[in-house]
Amino acid sequence: MQQTTNTILMVRPINFRMNEQTAVNNYYQKVIDNLLPETVNVKAQQEFDAYVEKLRAIGVNVVVVNDTDDTDTPDSIFPNNWISFHENGNVGIYPMFAENRRLERREDILDNLEEKGFLINDIVDYTSAEEEKVFLEGTGSVILDRVNRKAYCALSPRADEDLFIEFCEDFEYTPVVFTSNQTVNGERKAIYHTNVMMCLGETFAVICLSSIDDKKERKNVIANLKETNKEVIDITEAQVNNFAGNMLQVKGANDEGYLIMSQAAYDSLTASQIERLEKHTKILSSSLNTIEACGGGSARCMMAEVFLPKA
Incomplete structure (x- = not known):
């Protein structure tokens, strides 16, 4: 088992804009004033291509x-x-909270990977849960420790506990469940995706511990991370707002590990956090300002890791 992969699937946008259907519980999305939709899309494409x-x-x-x-x-x-x-x-296909996001699921993407020599054995499809208004948004909702078979999930309107447990049974993971909050206009509200406040590398974890308000839950998460010998690097809510939790470790040439993040995320880190991270991995950052502002997601959200075996 490996925690990181060298192959990443990415989708280049054509009609990128702020999605009004996701803005109801993604508090990171913003309207960029004085920018035409076409301009937003072009800027997003430029950021995507450079990345x-x-x-x-x-x-x-x-x-x-x-x-x-x-x-x-x-x-x-x-x-x-x-x-x-x-x-x-195996491939997991997930139920999505926003109706227009359900249209993103495309069989031709699987065909494309098979044409490139990747093997798909079985498709585990959870999308019928949408009829019950039950959601679990892939590796946005679920952070996988693939080596130690633990799965972390911050419950939210987009991450249902029962469906998460079902996923863990199907894919043979031990569930670690908690709630993670952020302050929105003075109120504590659920963070919409686990991968905004947490990132798991081979030998480290980046996590916003202060977002886990329940002390028992926080202790349990820390215990699970330490039990698997991860160095826990704590980030603040302000850093989460700059997408410092939305990182992903990948493999570059010669199996060299790189932690991928946006420029905003990198700029929000302290010198000592960077130093601690660099003991584990190299860092690569790229500017994703338009994508972050309108999409409310960042570097990690843009990458679907491909762990499939090759034919």
Whole structure:
């Protein structure tokens, strides 16, 4: 089992904009004043292309698929919410909170990977849960410790506990459940995706512990991370607001580990946090300002890790 992969699936946007359907519980989205929608889309495409170029330059195998024009999918740039890939050849397909995000699920993306020599054995499809208004948004909602078979999930309107437990049974993970909050206009509200406040690397974890208000839950999360010998690097809520939790460790050339994050995330880190991270891995950052502001997601959300075996 491996925690990190060299192959990443990314979807290049065609109609990127702020998605009004996700804004109801994604408090990181903002309207950029004085920018036409076409300008927002062009800026997002430029950020996307520069990001892919940086990943390829360090030896990451990036499979880029273009979004389609026949559906209104403003968030297609975040594929990790509807699909996950596993070393045994299994694929998870997930139920999405926003109706227009359900249109992002595309069979041709699986065909594309199979054409590239990846093996798909079984598809585990949870999307019928949408009929019950039950959601679990892929590796946005679920953080996988693939080596130690633990799965972490912050419950929210987009992460249902029962469905998460079902996922853990199907994919053979031990569930670690908690609630993670942020302050919105003076109120504590659930953080919409676990991967905004937590990132798991091979030998470290970046996490906003202060967002876990329940002390027992916080202790349990820390105990699970320490039990698996992860160095816990705590970040603040202000850093979460700059997407410092939304990072992903990947493999570059020669299996070299890189922690990928946005420029805003990197700029929000303290010198000592960077120093602690660099003991574990190299760091790569890329500017994603437009994508972060309008999409409310960042570097990690844009990458669906491909762990499928090769034929």
